[in-house]
Amino acid sequence: MIDPETCWQQAQVALASDEYDTALNILEQAMSEAPPPARAKIALYLASVHALYGEVGLADLQRTLNTALSLDPSVLQDPLYQALHFELAARQQGHLAPPPPMTLREHASPLARFHAFCALALAGHAAEALEVDLPIADLPEHLRWRLRSWQADAQETLGQTQDAAHLYGEAAHLTAGLNRAVMWQEQAALLLNLGELEAARQTLAQARALYTGRDPEEVLNLATWHYLNAQVLLQAGQPEDAMRDILEAARLEGQGGESSYGVALVQGQILTHLGQQENAIAAFEEALRRASDTDRPYANHELGVALLDLDRPVEAREKLEAALADHDYPFQPEILADLAECDYRMGRLAEAQQSAEQALAQGAVVPASLVLGSVALDYYHLDDALEHYERVTREAAPESREWIMGHQMAADIMAQQGFANPALAYAHAQQALAHTPESDDWHVTLSEHLRRAGELLGGSGGRTLN
Helix, strand or coil: CCCHHHHHHHHHHHHHCCCHHHHHHHHHHHHHHCCHHHHHHHHHHHHHHHHCCHHHHHHHHHHHHHHHHHHCHHHHHCHHHHHHHHHHHHHHHHHHCCCCCHHHHCCCCHHHHHHHHHHHHHCCCHHHHHCCCCCHHHCCHHHHHHHHHHHHHHHHHCCCHHHHHHHHHHHHHCCCHHHHHHHHHHHHHHHHHCCCHHHHHHHHHHHHCCCCCCCCCHHHHHHHHHHHHHHHHHHCCCHHHHHHHHHHHHHHHHHCCCCCHHHHHHHHHHHHHCCCHHHHHHHHHHHHHHCCCCCHHHHHHHHHHHHHHCCCHHHHHHHHHHHHCCCCCCCHHHHHHHHHHHHHHCCCHHHHHHHHHHHHHCCCHHHHHHHHHHHHHHCCCHHHHHHHHHHHHHHCCCCCHHHHHHHHHHHHHHHHCCCCCHHHHHHHHHHHHCCCCCCCHHHHHHHHHHHHHHHHHHHCCCCCCC
Protein backbone atom coordinates (compact mmCIF):
# COMPACT_ATOMS: atom_id res chain seq x y z
CA MET A 1 0.00 0.00 0.00
CA ILE A 2 1.29 3.44 -0.91
CA ASP A 3 2.15 5.63 2.07
CA PRO A 4 1.81 9.42 1.51
CA GLU A 5 4.59 10.23 3.99
CA THR A 6 7.03 7.89 2.29
CA CYS A 7 6.19 9.43 -1.09
CA TRP A 8 6.70 12.89 0.36
CA GLN A 9 10.09 11.90 1.78
CA GLN A 10 11.15 10.64 -1.66
CA ALA A 11 9.91 13.83 -3.30
CA GLN A 12 11.82 15.96 -0.79
CA VAL A 13 15.08 14.22 -1.69
CA ALA A 14 14.51 15.19 -5.34
CA LEU A 15 13.47 18.74 -4.41
CA ALA A 16 16.62 19.21 -2.35
CA SER A 17 18.60 18.58 -5.55
CA ASP A 18 16.38 20.92 -7.59
CA GLU A 19 14.96 17.93 -9.47
CA TYR A 20 11.44 19.29 -9.61
CA ASP A 21 10.25 17.13 -12.49
CA THR A 22 11.37 14.04 -10.61
CA ALA A 23 9.54 15.16 -7.45
CA LEU A 24 6.37 15.90 -9.41
CA ASN A 25 6.56 12.52 -11.15
CA ILE A 26 6.96 10.71 -7.83
CA LEU A 27 3.88 12.38 -6.38
CA GLU A 28 1.76 12.13 -9.54
CA GLN A 29 2.63 8.45 -9.96
CA ALA A 30 1.71 7.79 -6.34
CA MET A 31 -1.61 9.57 -6.81
CA SER A 32 -2.49 7.36 -9.74
CA GLU A 33 -1.95 4.20 -7.68
CA ALA A 34 -3.04 5.09 -4.11
CA PRO A 35 -6.57 4.71 -2.69
CA PRO A 36 -8.66 7.92 -2.44
CA PRO A 37 -7.83 9.02 1.17
CA ALA A 38 -4.10 8.56 0.57
CA ARG A 39 -4.41 10.25 -2.84
CA ALA A 40 -5.92 13.30 -1.15
CA LYS A 41 -2.93 13.67 1.18
CA ILE A 42 -0.51 13.18 -1.69
CA ALA A 43 -2.43 15.84 -3.63
CA LEU A 44 -1.74 18.29 -0.78
CA TYR A 45 1.98 17.60 -0.99
CA LEU A 46 1.74 18.04 -4.74
CA ALA A 47 -0.01 21.37 -4.18
CA SER A 48 2.82 22.45 -1.86
CA VAL A 49 5.27 21.90 -4.71
CA HIS A 50 3.07 23.76 -7.21
CA ALA A 51 2.91 26.69 -4.78
CA LEU A 52 6.70 27.10 -5.12
CA TYR A 53 6.21 28.11 -8.76
CA GLY A 54 4.40 31.32 -7.74
CA GLU A 55 2.16 32.84 -10.39
CA VAL A 56 3.20 30.22 -12.94
CA GLY A 57 1.93 27.42 -10.70
CA LEU A 58 -1.29 29.14 -9.66
CA ALA A 59 -3.65 27.13 -11.86
CA ASP A 60 -1.98 23.85 -10.87
CA LEU A 61 -2.17 24.82 -7.19
CA GLN A 62 -5.91 25.48 -7.41
CA ARG A 63 -6.56 22.34 -9.47
CA THR A 64 -4.64 20.12 -7.04
CA LEU A 65 -6.37 21.55 -3.98
CA ASN A 66 -9.74 20.93 -5.66
CA THR A 67 -8.67 17.37 -6.44
CA ALA A 68 -7.70 16.75 -2.81
CA LEU A 69 -11.05 18.06 -1.62
CA SER A 70 -13.02 15.95 -4.10
CA LEU A 71 -11.11 12.83 -3.07
CA ASP A 72 -11.59 13.37 0.65
CA PRO A 73 -13.81 16.20 1.97
CA SER A 74 -12.20 15.83 5.39
CA VAL A 75 -9.04 17.54 4.09
CA LEU A 76 -10.89 20.79 4.86
CA GLN A 77 -9.63 20.22 8.41
CA ASP A 78 -6.06 19.47 7.33
CA PRO A 79 -3.74 22.34 8.35
CA LEU A 80 -1.72 21.99 5.14
CA TYR A 81 -4.86 22.30 3.02
CA GLN A 82 -5.94 25.36 5.01
CA ALA A 83 -2.52 27.06 4.78
CA LEU A 84 -2.32 26.40 1.04
CA HIS A 85 -5.87 27.69 0.61
CA PHE A 86 -4.89 30.96 2.32
CA GLU A 87 -1.76 31.21 0.17
CA LEU A 88 -3.83 30.68 -2.98
CA ALA A 89 -6.23 33.43 -1.89
CA ALA A 90 -3.32 35.77 -1.15
CA ARG A 91 -1.84 35.14 -4.60
CA GLN A 92 -5.20 35.81 -6.22
CA GLN A 93 -6.40 38.76 -4.10
CA GLY A 94 -3.24 40.34 -2.71
CA HIS A 95 -3.88 42.70 0.20
CA LEU A 96 -7.61 41.99 0.02
CA ALA A 97 -7.09 38.36 1.02
CA PRO A 98 -7.90 37.34 4.61
CA PRO A 99 -4.84 36.46 6.71
CA PRO A 100 -4.49 32.91 8.06
CA PRO A 101 -5.60 32.50 11.68
CA MET A 102 -3.22 32.08 14.62
CA THR A 103 -4.02 28.36 14.79
CA LEU A 104 -2.26 27.90 11.44
CA ARG A 105 0.62 30.24 12.24
CA GLU A 106 1.32 28.24 15.41
CA HIS A 107 0.46 24.75 14.16
CA ALA A 108 2.84 21.88 14.90
CA SER A 109 3.33 21.20 11.18
CA PRO A 110 6.34 23.23 9.90
CA LEU A 111 5.09 22.80 6.32
CA ALA A 112 1.71 24.31 7.21
CA ARG A 113 3.44 27.17 9.08
CA PHE A 114 5.64 27.83 6.05
CA HIS A 115 2.67 28.24 3.73
CA ALA A 116 0.88 30.35 6.36
CA PHE A 117 3.98 32.58 6.39
CA CYS A 118 3.79 32.89 2.60
CA ALA A 119 0.09 33.75 2.79
CA LEU A 120 0.77 36.50 5.33
CA ALA A 121 3.61 37.97 3.30
CA LEU A 122 1.65 37.90 0.04
CA ALA A 123 -1.34 39.58 1.71
CA GLY A 124 0.83 42.46 2.92
CA HIS A 125 1.24 41.39 6.56
CA ALA A 126 5.04 41.45 6.62
CA ALA A 127 5.44 42.13 10.35
CA GLU A 128 3.03 39.33 11.27
CA ALA A 129 4.76 36.94 8.89
CA LEU A 130 8.08 37.56 10.62
CA GLU A 131 6.49 36.60 13.93
CA VAL A 132 5.80 33.06 12.68
CA ASP A 133 8.18 30.70 14.50
CA LEU A 134 9.94 28.66 11.81
CA PRO A 135 13.35 27.25 12.80
CA ILE A 136 15.32 26.40 9.68
CA ALA A 137 16.14 22.89 10.93
CA ASP A 138 12.41 22.03 11.14
CA LEU A 139 11.84 22.61 7.43
CA PRO A 140 12.58 20.34 4.47
CA GLU A 141 15.88 21.29 2.84
CA HIS A 142 14.26 22.72 -0.28
CA LEU A 143 12.30 25.26 1.78
CA ARG A 144 15.12 26.55 3.98
CA TRP A 145 16.59 29.03 1.53
CA ARG A 146 13.10 30.00 0.42
CA LEU A 147 12.15 30.86 4.00
CA ARG A 148 15.17 33.17 4.29
CA SER A 149 14.25 34.75 0.96
CA TRP A 150 10.67 35.33 2.09
CA GLN A 151 11.93 36.76 5.39
CA ALA A 152 14.33 39.04 3.52
CA ASP A 153 11.48 40.31 1.34
CA ALA A 154 9.37 40.97 4.44
CA GLN A 155 12.19 42.87 6.14
CA GLU A 156 12.71 44.94 2.98
CA THR A 157 8.99 45.75 2.93
CA LEU A 158 9.33 47.05 6.48
CA GLY A 159 12.31 49.22 5.51
CA GLN A 160 14.86 47.02 7.29
CA THR A 161 17.25 46.97 4.34
CA GLN A 162 20.36 45.87 6.22
CA ASP A 163 18.54 42.93 7.83
CA ALA A 164 17.08 41.98 4.46
CA ALA A 165 20.54 42.00 2.87
CA HIS A 166 21.87 39.65 5.57
CA LEU A 167 18.93 37.28 5.08
CA TYR A 168 19.50 37.11 1.32
CA GLY A 169 23.11 36.23 2.09
CA GLU A 170 21.91 33.41 4.35
CA ALA A 171 19.51 32.23 1.64
CA ALA A 172 22.40 32.06 -0.83
CA HIS A 173 24.40 29.82 1.48
CA LEU A 174 21.40 27.49 1.97
CA THR A 175 21.06 26.77 -1.75
CA ALA A 176 23.29 26.25 -4.78
CA GLY A 177 23.65 26.90 -8.50
CA LEU A 178 21.36 29.42 -10.15
CA ASN A 179 19.26 29.88 -7.01
CA ARG A 180 22.39 30.91 -5.10
CA ALA A 181 23.31 33.36 -7.85
CA VAL A 182 19.82 34.90 -7.72
CA MET A 183 19.95 35.27 -3.93
CA TRP A 184 23.34 36.96 -4.15
CA GLN A 185 21.96 39.30 -6.78
CA GLU A 186 19.08 40.20 -4.48
CA GLN A 187 21.60 40.89 -1.75
CA ALA A 188 23.73 43.01 -4.11
CA ALA A 189 20.71 45.12 -5.07
CA LEU A 190 20.12 45.98 -1.41
CA LEU A 191 23.81 46.64 -0.80
CA LEU A 192 23.65 49.13 -3.67
CA ASN A 193 20.72 50.86 -1.97
CA LEU A 194 22.75 51.00 1.24
CA GLY A 195 25.68 52.61 -0.60
CA GLU A 196 27.93 49.61 0.11
CA LEU A 197 29.47 49.65 -3.36
CA GLU A 198 32.44 47.37 -2.80
CA ALA A 199 30.35 44.76 -0.99
CA ALA A 200 27.86 44.82 -3.87
CA ARG A 201 30.68 44.39 -6.37
CA GLN A 202 32.11 41.38 -4.53
CA THR A 203 28.70 39.77 -4.15
CA LEU A 204 28.00 40.15 -7.88
CA ALA A 205 31.40 38.63 -8.68
CA GLN A 206 30.44 35.56 -6.63
CA ALA A 207 27.10 35.32 -8.42
CA ARG A 208 28.63 35.63 -11.90
CA ALA A 209 30.89 32.65 -11.32
CA LEU A 210 27.84 30.39 -10.93
CA TYR A 211 26.48 30.94 -14.46
CA THR A 212 27.24 28.01 -16.74
CA GLY A 213 25.74 29.15 -20.04
CA ARG A 214 23.97 25.79 -20.33
CA ASP A 215 20.67 26.47 -18.56
CA PRO A 216 18.00 28.38 -20.56
CA GLU A 217 16.67 29.79 -17.28
CA GLU A 218 19.96 31.64 -16.84
CA VAL A 219 19.24 34.18 -19.59
CA LEU A 220 16.93 36.59 -17.75
CA ASN A 221 18.77 36.16 -14.45
CA LEU A 222 22.03 36.99 -16.21
CA ALA A 223 20.32 40.06 -17.67
CA THR A 224 19.58 41.11 -14.09
CA TRP A 225 23.23 40.52 -13.19
CA HIS A 226 24.37 42.90 -15.96
CA TYR A 227 21.71 45.43 -14.92
CA LEU A 228 23.03 45.43 -11.34
CA ASN A 229 26.67 45.48 -12.40
CA ALA A 230 25.95 48.48 -14.63
CA GLN A 231 24.71 50.34 -11.54
CA VAL A 232 27.85 49.41 -9.60
CA LEU A 233 30.05 50.70 -12.41
CA LEU A 234 28.01 53.87 -12.79
CA GLN A 235 28.27 54.64 -9.07
CA ALA A 236 32.00 53.91 -9.26
CA GLY A 237 32.38 56.63 -11.91
CA GLN A 238 32.78 54.29 -14.90
CA PRO A 239 29.83 55.21 -17.16
CA GLU A 240 31.41 53.80 -20.34
CA ASP A 241 31.83 50.36 -18.75
CA ALA A 242 28.35 50.68 -17.24
CA MET A 243 26.94 51.30 -20.71
CA ARG A 244 28.43 48.04 -22.00
CA ASP A 245 26.75 46.13 -19.18
CA ILE A 246 23.35 47.77 -19.60
CA LEU A 247 23.38 47.10 -23.34
CA GLU A 248 24.17 43.46 -22.61
CA ALA A 249 21.30 43.38 -20.12
CA ALA A 250 18.98 44.73 -22.82
CA ARG A 251 20.24 42.16 -25.33
CA LEU A 252 19.67 39.28 -22.91
CA GLU A 253 16.20 40.54 -22.04
CA GLY A 254 15.35 40.60 -25.72
CA GLN A 255 16.66 37.04 -26.03
CA GLY A 256 14.44 36.03 -23.13
CA GLY A 257 11.39 37.79 -24.57
CA GLU A 258 11.27 40.60 -22.02
CA SER A 259 11.99 44.32 -21.87
CA SER A 260 12.09 45.75 -18.35
CA TYR A 261 11.50 49.21 -16.99
CA GLY A 262 14.67 49.04 -14.88
CA VAL A 263 17.07 48.44 -17.75
CA ALA A 264 15.67 51.39 -19.71
CA LEU A 265 15.83 53.61 -16.62
CA VAL A 266 19.46 52.78 -15.84
CA GLN A 267 20.37 53.26 -19.49
CA GLY A 268 18.92 56.76 -19.25
CA GLN A 269 20.94 57.45 -16.09
CA ILE A 270 24.14 56.30 -17.79
CA LEU A 271 23.45 58.43 -20.86
CA THR A 272 22.89 61.42 -18.56
CA HIS A 273 26.31 60.88 -17.01
CA LEU A 274 27.82 60.64 -20.49
CA GLY A 275 26.28 64.00 -21.38
CA GLN A 276 23.96 62.52 -24.00
CA GLN A 277 20.83 64.24 -22.75
CA GLU A 278 18.62 63.76 -25.80
CA ASN A 279 19.34 60.03 -25.84
CA ALA A 280 18.77 59.92 -22.09
CA ILE A 281 15.31 61.43 -22.52
CA ALA A 282 14.45 58.78 -25.11
CA ALA A 283 15.54 56.06 -22.66
CA PHE A 284 13.52 57.57 -19.81
CA GLU A 285 10.48 57.83 -22.08
CA GLU A 286 10.88 54.14 -22.89
CA ALA A 287 11.16 53.39 -19.15
CA LEU A 288 7.93 55.31 -18.59
CA ARG A 289 6.16 53.24 -21.27
CA ARG A 290 7.28 50.03 -19.58
CA ALA A 291 6.67 51.18 -16.01
CA SER A 292 4.13 49.64 -13.68
CA ASP A 293 1.97 51.90 -11.52
CA THR A 294 4.56 51.57 -8.73
CA ASP A 295 7.48 52.40 -11.03
CA ARG A 296 5.82 55.27 -12.91
CA PRO A 297 6.72 58.10 -10.49
CA TYR A 298 10.40 57.09 -10.60
CA ALA A 299 10.40 57.25 -14.40
CA ASN A 300 8.53 60.58 -14.42
CA HIS A 301 11.01 62.03 -11.92
CA GLU A 302 14.05 60.94 -13.94
CA LEU A 303 12.46 62.22 -17.15
CA GLY A 304 11.61 65.54 -15.51
CA VAL A 305 15.18 66.05 -14.32
CA ALA A 306 16.56 65.17 -17.76
CA LEU A 307 14.24 67.71 -19.40
CA LEU A 308 15.32 70.27 -16.84
CA ASP A 309 18.97 69.59 -17.71
CA LEU A 310 18.08 70.46 -21.30
CA ASP A 311 16.48 73.69 -20.05
CA ARG A 312 12.96 72.60 -20.93
CA PRO A 313 11.29 73.58 -17.64
CA VAL A 314 7.68 73.58 -18.91
CA GLU A 315 7.88 69.95 -20.06
CA ALA A 316 9.91 69.04 -17.00
CA ARG A 317 7.29 70.49 -14.69
CA GLU A 318 4.56 68.31 -16.24
CA LYS A 319 6.53 65.13 -15.53
CA LEU A 320 7.58 66.23 -12.05
CA GLU A 321 4.02 67.10 -11.07
CA ALA A 322 2.89 63.66 -12.23
CA ALA A 323 5.48 62.08 -9.94
CA LEU A 324 4.52 64.39 -7.05
CA ALA A 325 0.88 63.31 -7.39
CA ASP A 326 1.85 59.82 -6.21
CA HIS A 327 1.86 60.30 -2.44
CA ASP A 328 3.62 56.97 -1.89
CA TYR A 329 6.67 58.09 -3.88
CA PRO A 330 9.49 58.41 -1.32
CA PHE A 331 11.34 61.32 -2.98
CA GLN A 332 8.69 64.00 -2.56
CA PRO A 333 11.14 66.59 -1.10
CA GLU A 334 13.50 66.13 -4.03
CA ILE A 335 10.63 66.66 -6.49
CA LEU A 336 9.68 69.87 -4.69
CA ALA A 337 13.26 71.08 -5.13
CA ASP A 338 13.19 70.19 -8.83
CA LEU A 339 9.86 71.98 -9.25
CA ALA A 340 11.42 74.99 -7.55
CA GLU A 341 14.19 74.87 -10.16
CA CYS A 342 11.56 74.78 -12.91
CA ASP A 343 9.87 77.86 -11.45
CA TYR A 344 13.20 79.65 -11.15
CA ARG A 345 14.04 79.03 -14.80
CA MET A 346 10.59 80.26 -15.78
CA GLY A 347 11.22 83.51 -13.86
CA ARG A 348 8.70 82.72 -11.11
CA LEU A 349 10.96 83.67 -8.22
CA ALA A 350 8.34 83.79 -5.47
CA GLU A 351 6.99 80.34 -6.36
CA ALA A 352 10.54 78.98 -6.66
CA GLN A 353 11.44 80.27 -3.22
CA GLN A 354 8.30 78.84 -1.64
CA SER A 355 8.79 75.35 -3.12
CA ALA A 356 12.50 75.35 -2.28
CA GLU A 357 11.79 76.31 1.33
CA GLN A 358 9.30 73.44 1.57
CA ALA A 359 11.86 71.06 0.07
CA LEU A 360 14.53 72.27 2.49
CA ALA A 361 12.22 71.77 5.47
CA GLN A 362 11.44 68.23 4.28
CA GLY A 363 15.09 67.23 3.93
CA ALA A 364 16.14 67.90 0.31
CA VAL A 365 18.89 70.15 1.61
CA VAL A 366 21.31 70.34 -1.31
CA PRO A 367 18.97 70.89 -4.31
CA ALA A 368 16.73 73.22 -2.32
CA SER A 369 19.70 75.29 -1.14
CA LEU A 370 20.96 75.68 -4.71
CA VAL A 371 17.63 77.13 -5.79
CA LEU A 372 17.39 79.37 -2.72
CA GLY A 373 20.90 80.62 -3.45
CA SER A 374 19.94 81.49 -7.02
CA VAL A 375 16.79 83.31 -5.91
CA ALA A 376 18.69 85.27 -3.26
CA LEU A 377 21.28 86.31 -5.84
CA ASP A 378 18.58 87.55 -8.19
CA TYR A 379 17.25 89.68 -5.33
CA TYR A 380 20.86 90.72 -4.64
CA HIS A 381 20.62 89.38 -1.07
CA LEU A 382 24.29 88.36 -1.00
CA ASP A 383 24.46 87.34 2.65
CA ASP A 384 21.46 85.02 2.24
CA ALA A 385 22.87 83.59 -0.98
CA LEU A 386 26.23 82.91 0.66
CA GLU A 387 24.54 81.13 3.53
CA HIS A 388 22.70 78.83 1.12
CA TYR A 389 25.77 78.00 -0.96
CA GLU A 390 27.92 77.35 2.08
CA ARG A 391 25.24 74.94 3.26
CA VAL A 392 25.66 73.14 -0.06
CA THR A 393 29.42 72.82 0.46
CA ARG A 394 28.80 71.25 3.86
CA GLU A 395 26.00 68.87 2.89
CA ALA A 396 26.76 67.80 -0.70
CA ALA A 397 28.91 64.77 -1.45
CA PRO A 398 32.56 65.91 -1.77
CA GLU A 399 33.61 66.52 -5.38
CA SER A 400 30.04 66.14 -6.66
CA ARG A 401 28.68 68.63 -9.18
CA GLU A 402 26.63 70.31 -6.45
CA TRP A 403 29.61 70.52 -4.08
CA ILE A 404 31.77 72.14 -6.77
CA MET A 405 28.97 74.58 -7.65
CA GLY A 406 28.59 75.51 -3.98
CA HIS A 407 32.26 76.37 -3.68
CA GLN A 408 32.25 78.28 -6.99
CA MET A 409 29.28 80.42 -5.99
CA ALA A 410 30.51 80.98 -2.44
CA ALA A 411 33.87 82.21 -3.72
CA ASP A 412 32.21 84.47 -6.27
CA ILE A 413 29.82 86.01 -3.73
CA MET A 414 32.65 86.67 -1.29
CA ALA A 415 34.51 88.41 -4.11
CA GLN A 416 31.45 90.60 -4.75
CA GLN A 417 31.42 91.42 -1.04
CA GLY A 418 34.99 92.66 -1.23
CA PHE A 419 36.76 89.67 0.32
CA ALA A 420 35.74 90.54 3.89
CA ASN A 421 37.01 87.08 4.88
CA PRO A 422 39.91 86.44 2.47
CA ALA A 423 40.93 83.13 4.08
CA LEU A 424 37.48 81.64 3.60
CA ALA A 425 37.21 83.08 0.10
CA TYR A 426 40.59 81.57 -0.72
CA ALA A 427 39.50 78.16 0.61
CA HIS A 428 36.29 78.16 -1.45
CA ALA A 429 38.11 79.25 -4.61
CA GLN A 430 40.86 76.70 -4.07
CA GLN A 431 38.39 73.81 -3.61
CA ALA A 432 36.37 74.82 -6.65
CA LEU A 433 39.41 75.43 -8.87
CA ALA A 434 40.84 71.99 -8.11
CA HIS A 435 37.76 70.43 -9.75
CA THR A 436 37.08 72.96 -12.53
CA PRO A 437 38.65 72.20 -15.95
CA GLU A 438 40.63 74.96 -17.67
CA SER A 439 38.15 74.94 -20.55
CA ASP A 440 35.38 76.04 -18.15
CA ASP A 441 34.66 79.78 -17.99
CA TRP A 442 34.74 79.48 -14.22
CA HIS A 443 38.44 78.61 -14.29
CA VAL A 444 39.54 82.15 -15.12
CA THR A 445 37.13 83.69 -12.61
CA LEU A 446 38.20 81.37 -9.81
CA SER A 447 41.88 81.87 -10.58
CA GLU A 448 41.40 85.61 -10.20
CA HIS A 449 39.50 85.18 -6.93
CA LEU A 450 42.28 82.93 -5.65
CA ARG A 451 44.96 85.42 -6.61
CA ARG A 452 43.14 88.37 -5.04
CA ALA A 453 42.31 86.52 -1.82
CA GLY A 454 45.92 85.37 -1.61
CA GLU A 455 47.18 88.92 -1.98
CA LEU A 456 44.90 90.13 0.80
CA LEU A 457 46.07 87.35 3.07
CA GLY A 458 49.69 88.18 2.35
CA GLY A 459 49.07 91.90 2.84
CA SER A 460 47.49 91.31 6.22
CA GLY A 461 50.67 89.91 7.64
CA GLY A 462 49.88 86.24 7.12
CA ARG A 463 51.82 84.10 4.70
CA THR A 464 50.59 83.85 1.13
CA LEU A 465 48.93 80.49 0.49
CA ASN A 466 49.69 78.59 -2.64
